[in-house]
Amino acid sequence: EAQVTQNPRYLITVTGKKLTVTCSQNMNHEYMSWYRQDPGLGLRQIYYSMNVEVTDKGDVPEGYKVSRKEKRNFPLILESPSPNQTSLYFCASRGAGTNEKLFFGSGTQLSVL
């Protein structure tokens, strides 16, 4: 089954403790992206990647890092999480064609205390 898999689904952590949210897709998609969803603000793009070793900042990249060493994986790294990074995070992927559909994972609810 074609899917985007994020882990963990829920995460509670404390300020300053490094964490990684994993994202993996099995559709051989070139494009992958991370979004955060906050009430009243919709989905805001954090980082995206057009292909392996190619990443770029979205609208709200501060406090986040990403890497794209392999085509299927696109982890989101919070080196020193802060409470304002408490949010619902979504990973998404799509193929290279202009009209390709964007597939989303089921989300990771992160709480930073």
Added chain:
Amino acid sequence: GQQLNQSPQSMFIQEGEDVSMNCTSSSIFNTWLWYKQDPGEGPVLLIALYKAGELTSNGRLTAQFGITRKDSFLNISASIPSDVGIYFCAGRLGFGNEKLTFGTGTRLTIIP
């Protein structure tokens, strides 16, 4: 970063009613997309629009790409309980610019 203005922010309707929502931008987009998010899930694409003036349907859903390329509209006819969720518009400049900008969402609730 830019965001799209989506309205209304929330809607409370009765089953069987029609629903209209819209999205506006200060910038031109060459692709407009409409997504639905069910509780506890990621958004799922409903309709994609690629040309100004385009009107596209997906079952009871109809979306339009505004002539100015700065807005889009989504209509749902004869709403049913499974229409409950959050609806997002999204715009993409295209032509090599892959960035997708999402609207703030419209939360649809159906009153029994």
